[in-house]
Amino acid sequence: MYDYNQHAQRDTKLTDPVVTVRQIGRFGFGGQAATRIDHALVYSTPKGTYVPYLPPNRPRPRTARLYTAVYEVDMGSHPVQAEIALPSDNDAHEFTATVELTWQVVHPAVYVQSGCRDVPRLLIGELEQSCRPVTRGFHITSSAAAEDELLTAVRAGKPLGEGVGLTVDWTVRLRRDADNIEHERRLQAARHELELQRYEAQKIAFYQQHFARGGVQAWALHLARHPEDTRLALESMEKHQLALLRSQLDQVKTLLGPDGGEAHELDRTRQLMIEQINQALAPDTRVPLPTPELPELPPGYGRRPHPPTGRERAR
Incomplete structure (x- = not known):
């Protein structure tokens, strides 16, 4: 019997990769519960420690009796897109940051022990915390320079999600907010x-x-x-x-x-x-004047022609 079940499928959009939680009785499961082969299983012990079994590994039935609960953890890749507001050097104007993340559980036991239940919120919060001090040093019209500095600063810091057992690929694009552009x-x-x-x-x-x-x-x-x-x-x-x-x-x-x-x-x-x-x-007459596009005069235009010579007249 499940204590927690998201009924997640392969196309389910997850915020928490722990898809099921089951308590283990004194005598074990009373039958092996079905789990997806590409999911990790994390077992908790009576001492409060966690033992991971990465796919496709599974514990033997006798070994499972030593644990108190099992967490089924999705280890697939999950994309996230979001927009966050970041301050400029003037509190009246803000940058708009477009964030694209792809996160994946690589240490399921660490994730379970962390107690995290909303990965996108966690990662965007970490990213915002790293970005805000950087963008505060830039004028609202300097979005390109602010973006370069932001990317450098975040990459130099602690990797996003590392503390809860995740690996994260991310990118941030910075622009002025719509009101400032207008x-x-x-x-x-x-x-x-x-x-x-x-x-x-x-x-x-x-x-x-x-x-x-x-x-x-x-x-x-x-x-x-x-x-x-x-x-x-x-x-x-x-x-x-x-x-x-x-x-x-x-x-x-x-x-x-x-x-x-x-x-x-x-x-x-x-x-x-x-x-x-x-x-x-003309007296008392003011007529609207057209403004045609006109070519330049050819050289010598408007000059009087020389009087024809006697020989030219004879021709």
Whole structure:
């Protein structure tokens, strides 16, 4: 008769490898109980000691009468996965550690004598105790460095589960917790937006500085190379600057293409920019301006052609 029986099968997920416990009467078992051949048997003596029989060894019936109880111990490998929270150098932020363990009983008598009944809890507790002092020395953004130090420190210490007769293979992967990752993403988005604003402000300052100094030529030539900036340049101007540009528009057109040329003689993108400037300068009219992706002008574009020689005219 069993005092304790987990009714464990080969696919049963165990937290305690002691699958059965039976008391032995004065006259032995009264018949040999069936046990799995790959399980160890650990016998307790009246003096409180434990005698293991590793598979496939079993005691003789007469020998079994010398014991008071028998523990049937599973010696298979058992995987465990878990996540634990580990502190950083700031108590407001924690690392998340993903733990993978594979444990196995190698000294069944030691395990039985230890009184342990929950192996995963024992091992994760030992691991957490070793890891917490290490991760406390690292900032939450230094998860990679903390993980390296953690692995080194735990491997240098006492092997996990050794004190209760186990052998354990383990690994730990460290990362920031989900809240901190999301917080960092928001900060990155804010920094990106700030950089864009600074870039736009630098552009505006560039146009305002050149136009304030009467540098319409430099302003127009820059827009000829970067027509996508036309809207930004016009919006950055004061009213008196727009009036000055209106008076100098003919000069701008000259810089952007052949003087006095027909619309079809200008390339499409430069003609489009002149139309945008005309719309922006029209009284009481502010039309949203497109920002096409435009190619660079070929070398020498926009220069007046030399008058044909007599020989060329003859041809």
